[in-house]
Amino acid sequence: MSWDHVWIDVNIATMDSKVAAPYGAITNAAIAVKNGQIAWLGPRSELPDFDVLATPVYRGYQKWLTPGLIDAHTHLVYAGNRANEFEMRLQGASYQDIANAGGGIISTVKACREADEAELFNLARKRLNALAKEGVTTVEIKSGYGLDTATELKMLRVARELGKHHHVEVQTTFLGAHAIAAEYKHNPDAYVDLVINDMLPAVMKENLADAVDVFCEGIAFNLEQTERVLQAAKRAGLPIKLHAEQLSNIGASELAAKLGALSVDHIEFLDEAGVKAISQSGTCAVLLPGAFYFLRETKLPPIDLLRQYQVPMVIASDINPGSSPICSTLLMLNMACTLFRLTPEEALKGVTINAAKALGIEHKVGSLAIGKQADFCLWDIHSPAELAYAYGVNPCEQVIKSGRIIQQ
Numbered sequence: 001m002s003w004d005h006v007w008i009d010v011n012i013a014t015m016d017s018k019v020a021a022p023y024g025a026i027t028n029a030a031i032a033v034k035n036g037q038i039a040w041l042g043p044r045s046e047l048p049d050f051d052v053l054a055t056p057v058y059r060g061y062q063k064w065l066t067p068g069l070i071d072a073h074t075h076l077v078y079a080g081n082r083a084n085e086f087e088m089r090l091q092g093a094s095y096q097d098i099a100n101a102g103g104g105i106i107s108t109v110k111a112c113r114e115a116d117e118a119e120l121f122n123l124a125r126k127r128l129n130a131l132a133k134e135g136v137t138t139v140e141i142k143s144g145y146g147l148d149t150a151t152e153l154k155m156l157r158v159a160r161e162l163g164k165h166h167h168v169e170v171q172t173t174f175l176g177a178h179a180i181a182a183e184y185k186h187n188p189d190a191y192v193d194l195v196i197n198d199m200l201p202a203v204m205k206e207n208l209a210d211a212v213d214v215f216c217e218g219i220a221f222n223l224e225q226t227e228r229v230l231q232a233a234k235r236a237g238l239p240i241k242l243h244a245e246q247l248s249n250i251g252a253s254e255l256a257a258k259l260g261a262l263s264v265d266h267i268e269f270l271d272e273a274g275v276k277a278i279s280q281s282g283t284c285a286v287l288l289p290g291a292f293y294f295l296r297e298t299k300l301p302p303i304d305l306l307r308q309y310q311v312p313m314v315i316a317s318d319i320n321p322g323s324s325p326i327c328s329t330l331l332m333l334n335m336a337c338t339l340f341r342l343t344p345e346e347a348l349k350g351v352t353i354n355a356a357k358a359l360g361i362e363h364k365v366g367s368l369a370i371g372k373q374a375d376f377c378l379w380d381i382h383s384p385a386e387l388a389y390a391y392g393v394n395p396c397e398q399v400i401k402s403g404r405i406i407q408q
């Protein structure tokens, strides 16, 4: 047997539902990598003979190995910050008040239109480095702070460039329908026309997006406008997702289900009819505890209903300057448990296999099984629950991306 690398004496949280144990765990295990893929994994005692002189072998000392983490919802390409709005909220203004007064997303739009690609790239790279240090190997990045064709393209190009220059794999999402651009304040439908007829074709031409998202909400796009954008995305052959039911329930998730969306994200105000609809369409529920925490929301997402209808729950950071300026996927695991009462196992599924489902890449990443991409992390922990339990001392010891050992 000839392999590129082998790890022995590790405990593996495979997160593979075919392994019938919590976390899909295999204890006293080994894993072998060849050509960027997992060539073998199983109990150490069953490890086939291999050429020990020719193969680098790493000893895990019974530490835990998990799939590389996947952050399936971020807005990490942006310029400026909104600390002033943070202060305004502490003086009593609400997130909606600020948005309605022309602040919020629109104020980040001004900063992003002014920034050039190099500036956006450098700011975003720091955020991506922070995630990578915590074991993130795949990240989704949205546009949506341009709201004109040139700036939306600029954001997506920066996201694509990040993916080329960093070991973390980047999935891009076109979110031109994030807010109504100030220039179209009095004619939102004309802005939707711009998104569909100008931005989307330009995005497609440069192959800049892996998916399309819309913020479907009272302060953003209504159901009809949202459907127009999503139908256009589908015609262009892109998967779709929605910012849905964050501040109110306008039926966004039922629309997402009808159109076969990959995910609905936020969903604090999702009701049983919506949960039922997304369970039937196989749409994932992306929970964003960072935004819930930072906006001091009080309405909890319907976790029990999501469990009851067996909707895959995803946990993501939602990194953005307005509602979640928190650059830590690991902290989200802790928040998912403390704020949303997820179990640590549910939380870990939310940043591994279920996050992969929300991005439509579960055939490739998200769990550890023979034939999958060799994306995994070695953690200095005694049980996988520790990843959600404690925060502040980074337990990530080693990151392997596509079979390559990343030194950081």
Ligand SMILES: N=CN[C@@H](CCC(=O)O)C(=O)O
Pocket (backbone or CB within 6 Å): 075, 104, 105, 108, 215, 243, 246, 291, 318, 320, 321, 322, 323, 324
């Ligand atoms: N809800 C909409 N979009 C972002 C917030 C964007 C912002 O406030 O800048 C979110 O996911 O929370």
Ligand SMILES: [Zn+2]
Pocket (backbone or CB within 6 Å): 073, 074, 075, 243, 318
């Ligand atoms: Zn978001």
